[in-house]
Amino acid sequence: MGTHSKRNEEKTSLAARLHMADQAIRSSINAIAFADLGGMLTFANDSFLEMWGYEQESEVLGRPAPDFWEESDAAAEVIDALKTRDAWMGQLVARRKDGSNFTTQLSGHMVRDSSGKPVCLMASFVDISEQKRAEASLSDSEKKFATFFHNNPAGTVITSLEDGSVLDVNEAFCAITGYDIGDARGRTSVDLGFWPTPGDREAVVNTLREDGSFRNWEFAYRHKSGEIRTGDFSAAVVPLVNQPCIITAMYDTTERKRFEDHLRQMQKMEAIGTLTGGIAHDFNNILGIIIGSAELAREQLRDWHPAHINLEEILRASRRSTAVVRQLLTFARRSEIRTRALHAGPVVEEILTLIRASLTAEIVINQELEATEDTILADPTYLHQVILNLLTNAAQAMKEQGGVMTVGMFNTTLDARDAAAQPELEAGDYLEITVRDNGCGIARKDVGRIFDPFFTTKGPGKGSGMGLAIVQGIVRECGGTVSVESQPGQGSTFTVLFPLTTETVEQPSAPQRALPEGNETILLVDDEPSISRVMQKTLEQLGYSVTTWNNPEEALERFHDDPDRYDLVITDMSMPGMNGDRLASQILEMRPGMPVLICTGFSEKLDEARAIELGIRGFAMKPVSRRDLALKVREVLED
Numbered sequence: 001m002g003t004h005s006k007r008n009e010e011k012t013s014l015a016a017r018l019h020m021a022d023q024a025i026r027s028s029i030n031a032i033a034f035a036d037l038g039g040m041l042t043f044a045n046d047s048f049l050e051m052w053g054y055e056q057e058s059e060v061l062g063r064p065a066p067d068f069w070e071e072s073d074a075a076a077e078v079i080d081a082l083k084t085r086d087a088w089m090g091q092l093v094a095r096r097k098d099g100s101n102f103t104t105q106l107s108g109h110m111v112r113d114s115s116g117k118p119v120c121l122m123a124s125f126v127d128i129s130e131q132k133r134a135e136a137s138l139s140d141s142e143k144k145f146a147t148f149f150h151n152n153p154a155g156t157v158i159t160s161l162e163d164g165s166v167l168d169v170n171e172a173f174c175a176i177t178g179y180d181i182g183d184a185r186g187r188t189s190v191d192l193g194f195w196p197t198p199g200d201r202e203a204v205v206n207t208l209r210e211d212g213s214f215r216n217w218e219f220a221y222r223h224k225s226g227e228i229r230t231g232d233f234s235a236a237v238v239p240l241v242n243q244p245c246i247i248t249a250m251y252d253t254t255e256r257k258r259f260e261d262h263l264r265q266m267q268k269m270e271a272i273g274t275l276t277g278g279i280a281h282d283f284n285n286i287l288g289i290i291i292g293s294a295e296l297a298r299e300q301l302r303d304w305h306p307a308h309i310n311l312e313e314i315l316r317a318s319r320r321s322t323a324v325v326r327q328l329l330t331f332a333r334r335s336e337i338r339t340r341a342l343h344a345g346p347v348v349e350e351i352l353t354l355i356r357a358s359l360t361a362e363i364v365i366n367q368e369l370e371a372t373e374d375t376i377l378a379d380p381t382y383l384h385q386v387i388l389n390l391l392t393n394a395a396q397a398m399k400e401q402g403g404v405m406t407v408g409m410f411n412t413t414l415d416a417r418d419a420a421a422q423p424e425l426e427a428g429d430y431l432e433i434t435v436r437d438n439g440c441g442i443a444r445k446d447v448g449r450i451f452d453p454f455f456t457t458k459g460p461g462k463g464s465g466m467g468l469a470i471v472q473g474i475v476r477e478c479g480g481t482v483s484v485e486s487q488p489g490q491g492s493t494f495t496v497l498f499p500l501t502t503e504t505v506e507q508p509s510a511p512q513r514a515l516p517e518g519n520e521t522i523l524l525v526d527d528e529p530s531i532s533r534v535m536q537k538t539l540e541q542l543g544y545s546v547t548t549w550n551n552p553e554e555a556l557e558r559f560h561d562d563p564d565r566y567d568l569v570i571t572d573m574s575m576p577g578m579n580g581d582r583l584a585s586q587i588l589e590m591r592p593g594m595p596v597l598i599c600t601g602f603s604e605k606l607d608e609a610r611a612i613e614l615g616i617r618g619f620a621m622k623p624v625s626r627r628d629l630a631l632k633v634r635e636v637l638e639d
Contacts, residue, residue, distance in 0.1 A: 345372025362402025
């Protein structure tokens, strides 16, 4: 082939390649444009025209490049940069034919010929407006999430699903748990000791792996101070920071839980109180008949008579039954304890002396009695029962293996925050009595029920389930609280708080040996014939003249006939047709200042304070013993 033909072939091949390059540039999905060294457009492909909103290439050719950009100065700087550096890449905001804006990613180059001489400028463009909007939206979402996360009133924590490490916590979490952000980040909840029960964390992780979320689960958690509190937890697995994470929100429910527990306990007490109140009146009447008849029979026998011992046993058993009813009423808050100022120390020391004799050698008692002279308001008999019950329970918990029982008495002060955690208490000074053992402990499921009436963890025939219920009733009636902390196998600690008083402890008076007698005339009203008969005989033996009526309306008629005949009216409270308080009111209308003594087995309508308001001089709880009746009658008559 000749030289001329070869040159023609080379020209044809070059033309073909140039044509192909032109077609490739014109059909490229990227917008491509050329400009001369002065920055005037000399070429624009279809994608450029479409991107900028032009229909014909002639609309853009010959125009300066800055005309197509929102910031013309920035476009001029790009042209200058291409002349000096041969290449430039960056983002510019372009302006369409209709005046609207969009953002482009620009890649520009200086085109040179084979000798290296600058020929023209070339640039390709990609519309990245959607990308920019997505980035802006993501940034906005991230800002919103951060705002929500840090200002969420729920304690919120983000942890890795894989290793459980804490990635971040918010301020509410720190306030609720006591941990600061530095304590938590990078550590696991196990490292923090957050879960007092490891099985709870396992249940959470397993559920999240299987279901992806859970809502409103209540768990115990450990505050940084070591206090075990309760919280309401919700959690979900979400993709964050390129890994699956757990977002957990929690609210502290400790105070709400305490309030709910307190409310439930009050409802239980109300239920048992209703039951107890229903039987107390009739049962006390029956005991009154037994006690009164036994006392009358005993007075007719000499001390050496064989029946005398049996009568004493009857009286002793009856008094125990009376105490049981009154304890039940006290537990149910249906009966007021007659409190007085006393030092609890001597009572506790006396019981410790008594109980030591009944304990095995394997049980050791430690005493930490620091506040023995603190003064509280309590009934010594009931206080004795409270302490004895707690000591007996502690001893029974260590019966099998032995152990150490520690009894403490301390002075403690509750501030407003402490008192707010216990609805029954006010801020102030308290006597704290603790009974701690290292015995078998109480199962977690049973701790919340041990103060329930009739609940017991002992076997059949080994416990009535009323001991701790009565303890709680007595302590609350004295204005205090009783609580327990226990772990299975680690023992239990019962804590009793009694508010301190500034009242003076009275010295006990010498007991009166002989029963007081009298010769006054008494009107006795009781709808129970056996009760009225026993009381009439008892009073007559004491020297009184007694007229008895079993119908209050008939008794009122007889009194109306001759109101000055009687020196004293003794009436039952609960009677058909007319209660004792109403009878007393009508008698006082006829004869103001008339001495009236009301006896009752149980009444929700009348207590001693209410009786005094009505002008009634005396109030006695049935069953009334011979001695109590003799003393009460003289007290009312001489008032």
